Amino acid sequence: MKAEYLMRRVLYSLLAFMISVSLTFVLLHLMPGDYLHSILPYLAEKNPDAARMFREQFGLNRSISEQYLLYMVNIIQGNWGYSFLYGLPVLAVIEEKLRWTLVILFPSTVLSIFIGMAVGAYSGWINGSKTDLSVLNFMIFVGAVPSYWWAMLLILIFGFHMNLFPLGGYASIDALDVGVRISDVLRHAALPITALTISSVPGTYYLMRNSTLQTTGEEYVLTARSKGLREMEILRHHALKNAMLPMVTVIALELAQMIMGSVFVETIFSWPGLGLLTFEALRVRDLPLLQGIFLMDTLMVILANIVADLSYPFIDPRVKVGESV
Amino acid sequence: MSRKSAFKVGLLILGAYILAALSSSVITPYSPTALVGRPLDGPSDTHLLGTNDLGQDIFSRLLYGTRATLIIGLLGALLSVSVSTLVGTVSAYYGGGVDEVITRSVDVLMTLPSFPLLLVLTIFFAPSIFVISGLMGVLGGMQGIRIIRSQVLSLVEANFVYGAKAIGASDLRIMTRHILPNVLPLATVKFVFAAQRYMLMGVGLGFLGLGDPSVVDWGQMISRAYYNGGFALGLWWWLIPPGIAVTLLSVALALLGYGLEEEIYPRLKRSVAI
Numbered sequence: 001m002k003a004e005y006l007m008r009r010v011l012y013s014l015l016a017f018m019i020s021v022s023l024t025f026v027l028l029h030l031m032p033g034d035y036l037h038s039i040l041p042y043l044a045e046k047n048p049d050a051a052r053m054f055r056e057q058f059g060l061n062r063s064i065s066e067q068y069l070l071y072m073v074n075i076i077q078g079n080w081g082y083s084f085l086y087g088l089p090v091l092a093v094i095e096e097k098l099r100w101t102l103v104i105l106f107p108s109t110v111l112s113i114f115i116g117m118a119v120g121a122y123s124g125w126i127n128g129s130k131t132d133l134s135v136l137n138f139m140i141f142v143g144a145v146p147s148y149w150w151a152m153l154l155i156l157i158f159g160f161h162m163n164l165f166p167l168g169g170y171a172s173i174d175a176l177d178v179g180v181r182i183s184d185v186l187r188h189a190a191l192p193i194t195a196l197t198i199s200s201v202p203g204t205y206y207l208m209r210n211s212t213l214q215t216t217g218e219e220y221v222l223t224a225r226s227k228g229l230r231e232m233e234i235l236r237h238h239a240l241k242n243a244m245l246p247m248v249t250v251i252a253l254e255l256a257q258m259i260m261g262s263v264f265v266e267t268i269f270s271w272p273g274l275g276l277l278t279f280e281a282l283r284v285r286d287l288p289l290l291q292g293i294f295l296m297d298t299l300m301v302i303l304a305n306i307v308a309d310l311s312y313p314f315i316d317p318r319v320k321v322g323e324s325v
Numbered sequence: 326m327s328r329k330s331a332f333k334v335g336l337l338i339l340g341a342y343i344l345a346a347l348s349s350s351v352i353t354p355y356s357p358t359a360l361v362g363r364p365l366d367g368p369s370d371t372h373l374l375g376t377n378d379l380g381q382d383i384f385s386r387l388l389y390g391t392r393a394t395l396i397i398g399l400l401g402a403l404l405s406v407s408v409s410t411l412v413g414t415v416s417a418y419y420g421g422g423v424d425e426v427i428t429r430s431v432d433v434l435m436t437l438p439s440f441p442l443l444l445v446l447t448i449f450f451a452p453s454i455f456v457i458s459g460l461m462g463v464l465g466g467m468q469g470i471r472i473i474r475s476q477v478l479s480l481v482e483a484n485f486v487y488g489a490k491a492i493g494a495s496d497l498r499i500m501t502r503h504i505l506p507n508v509l510p511l512a513t514v515k516f517v518f519a520a521q522r523y524m525l526m527g528v529g530l531g532f533l534g535l536g537d538p539s540v541v542d543w544g545q546m547i548s549r550a551y552y553n554g555g556f557a558l559g560l561w562w563w564l565i566p567p568g569i570a571v572t573l574l575s576v577a578l579a580l581l582g583y584g585l586e587e588e589i590y591p592r593l594k595r596s597v598a599i
Contacts, residue, residue: 016436023437030449137331144579145572146525148532148547152568156556260440264529268551279533282444290445297438305436
């Protein structure tokens with residue numbers, strides 16, 4: 001059962017990956033305007049030879065099906081093509097940017113899950129009370145404000161007016177002399193992390209609140225209460241663990257959401273990660289780079305899904321992998 | 326604020342926005358694209374919210390921008406909810422092979438990160454508000470299919486469906502007259518939340534420079550003000566109004582959605598005596 005389930009899971013992931021490869025390939029190749037025309041509009045007219053060499057260099061002169069087959073083989077071999085914009089292997093560019101994205105994505109994911117679950121559990125436990133309702137309303141408001149608007153407000157208030165944090169980028173100008181220091185990077189990362197966290201806490205909060213709400217009527221809660229345990233104790237030791245179960249799958253969804261948020265947040269903060277890279281690649285129609293970014297996004301979501309699935313039985317020993325996950 | 330009053334407030338604000346969108350050509354003092362004043366003028370009697378760097382009236386642009394945002398949000402949501410209701414109902418009602426194929430495809434398609442895909446598709450089909458809402462509707466329908474399907478699965482086993490079958494009602498009739506009314510409340514909630522999400526995304530695309538260039542939209546207004554020194558120069562009337570407009574609309578839709586949701590699932594209201 002377990003092996004079969006795992007196999008199916010892996011097969012799905014593989015299928016999803018293949019579809020994503022094919023889809024982006026087809027779409028990106030049908031996109032209006034190629035790199036040659038958007039960056040060097042007169043090259044093809046003035047110097048046909050250079051244009052031809054350019055096409056040959058990047059394999060743009062071959063037939064679509066040939067390009068597709070080559071692309072598939074290359075993807076599997078880890079060669080994701082060359083970026084027009086950077087003139088470097090796509091995977092190398094993405095790898096470097098992915099590291100920067102993770103610098104803000106990882107802390108904000110952890111923070112938002114932690115904060116969202118803690119506040120959500122508390123709010124769900126005391127549901128119906130004044131505190132619960134005001135927290136709920138507050139969270140609805142926070143969640144309704146778009147991430148790009150949070151990002152701008154943060155820059156405006158803490159960066160521009162209070163001058164506590166830099167306005168953007170990832171290191172100060174003196175990094176040229178003394179090198180990139182971790183403390184300096186952290187100071188630059190503080191606002192982007194805050195913006196991403198703020199915009200994803202409400203989602204986690206709301207799901208956790210609902211999940212906790214469901215447990216309040218359970219009989220083991222009644223038993224615990226009749227034993228005379230204190231409310232917070234029941235919540236911590238009995239209700240919380242059960243309420244957390246459905247949250248595991250949320251983490252995967254959260255990540256997909258965060259990828260979207262990071263495009264806006266990184267663009268606004270000029271944070272040199274995948275989000276900003278997406279923005280740049282879209283602007284100059286860098287086909288191979290865009291394909292690479294989408295593949296990386298797909299991979300990240302697939303990976304998060306698998307991790308969530310596999311971690312389920314550890315969190316809840318009653319559930320065996322493959323049964324009613 | 327109780328859920329009921331939240332619902333009312335949300336409805337009121339949304340109504341005001343719709344009114345503003347419908348009447349913007351009547352009540353705006355200037356054309357949103359005409360150069361009607363000195364660039365970067367502050368708020369005054371002639372220009373309620375001042376002018377931007379081109380000398381366009383910001384108040385007029387703000388009101389006109391309501392149209393694009395509402396169209397993207399509402400049309401996108403309508404499409405996505407229709408797709409998910411249709412596919413979800415058919416999948417659950419017929420079951421068997423049809424259901425298998427649909428569920429598996431949804432499983433696989435849900436793994437694709439939809440936002441990056443939306444970005445590429447928007448570029449591909451050339452950004453126009455109708456293309457954007459169409460794409461969002463199709464891409465965003467996946468999760469809804471699952472939700473509607475699970476709802477219909479329990480309905481298919483209900484006695485009134487058996488009854489309808491027993492008296493010889495056709496599949497189409499059962500689906501439209503007996504099942505649809507029962508998933509409609511759920512679909513309505515999904516519609517409101519989808520409208521909120523798509524509206525935000527639409528403005529976001531405008532901010533990223535992927536908006537419809539032929540219409541006035543808040544995302545483009547924000548991005549223009551932001552990148553051309555709107556806040557570095559302290560020109561709040563340039564940057565803040567479109568931001569507030571998006572936020573307020575989004576909050577209104579959220580209040581509406583949560584209010585509706587609670588009406589539909591009374592269990593959320595269940596309160597335990599502590």
